Amino acid sequence: xxxxxxxxxxxxxxxxxxxxxxxxxxxVNRFYDYESGLLCGTIFPDLVLPKGKYGPKxxxx
Numbered sequence: 001x002x003x004x005x006x007x008x009x010x011x012x013x014x015x016x017x018x019x020x021x022x023x024x025x026x027x028v029n030r031f032y033d034y035e036s037g038l039l040c041g042t043i044f045p046d047l048v049l050p051k052g053k054y055g056p057k058x059x060x061x
Contacts, residue, residue: 030045037043 028044031037032040032043032045034043040048042048
């Protein structure tokens with residue numbers, strides 16, 4: 001990653017990677033049908049969080 005044309009890096013040793021993602025393997029057993037998934041925003045029921053799950057000061061449009 002030392003060649004970063006047209007990018008000014010503030011670090012002294014050249015370009016650095018920002019981060020690595022860690023995504024563990026997951027067993028997927030349940031799915032919503034397409035219509036329900038479209039309404040919920042996901043086809044995975046485990047990703048649906050009810051309003052208020054993050055606390056009383058949530059700001060979601």
